[in-house]
Amino acid sequence: MSSQANAQISPMGGSMAALVARATAGDRDAFAALYNEHRTEVYRFLFLKTRNRHLAEDLTSETFLRALRRIHTFHARPGATFVGWLVTISRNLLMDHYKASATRLERSVEEFFEADERIDSAERGALRDLEAVEAAQTVATAMNALNPYQRECIRMRFLEELSLPEVVALLDRPGGAVKTLTHRALNSMRRALAEDGAVAA
Known part of the structure; x- marks a missing residue:
């Protein structure tokens, strides 16, 4: 097999490595080519994890936005691939999403109970006020x-x-x-x- 063929089938060989190098240097067309090459793989990974098409699409977009901002941090190592790096980013985004969702849920539950307690407290206060008024009227009558x-x-x-x-x-x-x-x-x-x-x- 020729070295050119090896470059074509190697994830970080030949043209792929050149695209990453150009994208790292600020070439937006090179990054667009990387996006077209790997978008489906990233989306498939996220969809399998979430089973939510809209969420998978949103996180896929966010993955490539984050990759664009941080592409200068990518360094090819033996066994490392650009798509593997993208999947790592998408996995971190997914974890952040779930953590944020859990936090929102916890906050919503807390706010619900706090609101419930405030309503409860207000009702008890109103009842006490009513009782106080009735008691004052009764005492005034007795006086x-x-x-x-x-x-x-x-x-x-x-x-x-x-x-x-x-x-x-x-x-x-x-x-x-x-x-x-x-x-x-x-x-x-x-x-x-x-x-x-x-x-x-």
């Missing part, structure tokens, strides 16, 4: 049953959360009297709430 002194005492002690000495000073009444006033006011409110069904009688 209507009190005389002005009792109402003022309850407001300061339990709504404004003032201490007993502070209420004594503000009402200008003895401590014992304020305690009695508070006790009677609470009993009156309890009765009013029981009659309204808010608490057990």
Whole structure:
């Protein structure tokens, strides 16, 4: 067999090596020839791995774009082939794709649960607000049953959360009297709430 024939059937022999050399030197026509020569092999590899025609086509295009940007890093070694280098690039791109997809899925799941928790939290907050409003309305109704002194005492002690000495000073009444006033006011409110069904009688 002639040396010329050997060059034709050797992946990196003769014309193929010359194409790679020219492409490395910036010859776009040489790279286009390499693309036409190996596109089908790269696509077939990716399609067998993904079973997705569109994804295989996208990754094939990306493989050759990356190869074009990095062709200066290709060095022929014994047993190494240009198409083997392309397949290595496509395999790395495929792994990157799957990693990115896994990350997006994980993020989507996290966002779903976070959103679910926020909705849950908002619903619980709204429920608490509603309960608070209803409780405030009930208490306000019960306070209507009190005389002005009792109402003022309850407001300061339990709504404004003032201490007993502070209420004594503000009402200008003895401590014992304020305690009695508070006790009677609470009993009156309890009765009013029981009659309204808010608490057990």
